[in-house]
Amino acid sequence: MAQSLTSFFKDKEERITEKLIDTVAKLSIPETLKESMLYSIQAGGKRLRPLLMIASCESYQGRDEHVLNVAIALEMIHTYSLIHDDLPAMDNDDVRRGKPTNHRKFDEATAILAGDALLTYSFDVIASDLHLTDQQKVYILKRLAEASGPKGMVAGQSLDMHAEDEELSLDHLERIHQLKTGQLLEFAVEIGAYIGGANDEELYALRDYGYYLGLIFQVQDDILDVIGDQELIGKPIGSDEINKKSTYPKLLGLEGAIEKKKHYLVKAKEALVKANLSTSLLESFVTHISERDA
């Protein structure tokens, strides 16, 4: 990882996690509900989305305190989606990041409600922010609802469920990824820049960057499932094969997947040039995502 990105991550990660916990911990709400919300929020995770949003904001000389509430609201949305995805009726996962999933630690009803609560509270957090104008808030709230709701992440999750055991085309596979994980990553990049003061042309280019970043994230995920280090990624490799998941290596071969990733990396960097950010943190960011080993 590039030195400047390492220090950026180190600097911001703690700040994000602290703010995230404080914002939930201060709620005067029923104990079990709060415990289960905090449990999943404290269960680790790379804080990729908030980090990306702050990096994007600072790339345009925006200040991180102006974006921090939106960044943690986004992480709440991501966390809710993991809680609901892990439920028995969905992916039925017992373990996430080495710990029991929310419904295993508590119970299913509590997990459903903790997810609903985090989702709804994220809109409250943005609407209550003290740095943003009303115009900015409305724009951000609308984009968040689009990116995470039936036009975005929830649509991706719905398509993904119905695609299980099916042989997908590359187009179909990418459509699902773009909805299920890409939309929140695009939101992070776009809204960070929006708050940072990017102009319309730059925002337009950054959507492209976010789009390719999301796909690179996913190709690398699929590649790691074939050639990754089990210790580092924290789950057995080869599970995609066992679960008959459609993946880039399955559709294109391992070499083909690596080529595809390189192609997307070129595209992402081209978008950064258009956004006048060719040497920014965002350039290190996408390279990091493309080379990550976990």
Added chain:
Amino acid sequence: MAQSLTSFFKDKEERITEKLIDTVAKLSIPETLKESMLYSIQAGGKRLRPLLMIASCESYQGRDEHVLNVAIALEMIHTYSLIHDDLPAMDNDDVRRGKPTNHRKFDEATAILAGDALLTYSFDVIASDLHLTDQQKVYILKRLAEASGPKGMVAGQSLDMHAEDEELSLDHLERIHQLKTGQLLEFAVEIGAYIGGANDEELYALRDYGYYLGLIFQVQDDILDVIGDQELIGKPIGSDEINKKSTYPKLLGLEGAIEKKKHYLVKAKEALVKANLSTSLLESFVTHISERDA
């Protein structure tokens, strides 16, 4: 039901349902997701919350088209809460309003996602409205997130789940009702008036009205479970007794519950006087809720 209220209901109910269906039907989203969202939205229901919001808005000479999107967003939130409450891990209900519940008609995963989608989309609908100012939207979005999220409805649901089989005090029972059903009813009344142009003093008084209206709704629910007409209410009477639910008649006796309801009705009407609405539709509304037989 008073004549003016009858014609009001008749006039607005169709308008609400039509707008609600159109707003979901126009989404370009995966078929199954849309079908399951539409299924629960079309499953009937009294549209009490949107009707209340429009009545409140029109009581201050506001126009219904200014409040309609917020009203249907609120009904989406109510609908999502029913879908999630009916899930096997929650109340495990197979039938609602004489039809299979969402997860029985589709499957659990689809029902969870349909709920998540309706919840998230409701914020999109408000943020995209063309009549409201950005300042109004931010205020409304914040109040909606408070009323429906961990500070409101979700908290009520969480407390309710943990109160099962417990003997509750009247205070505790009312706290749960106020959170679980009262908050959305209060939101309906307050925001309708806010958009209609009520002043701060009137809004303050109307919160009281909404509070008592919510409790009256619940007392009457409990009373109907004892002396209601099975045919009219669409479920077997006496089910609260069988389910060992804490109710007003159980804590106060049937006569005591009826007295309590009368007391709340007086309080609600006092609040209307303070809100300068003593002879408004809202007066007929609360009387109707208090006397309803279904």
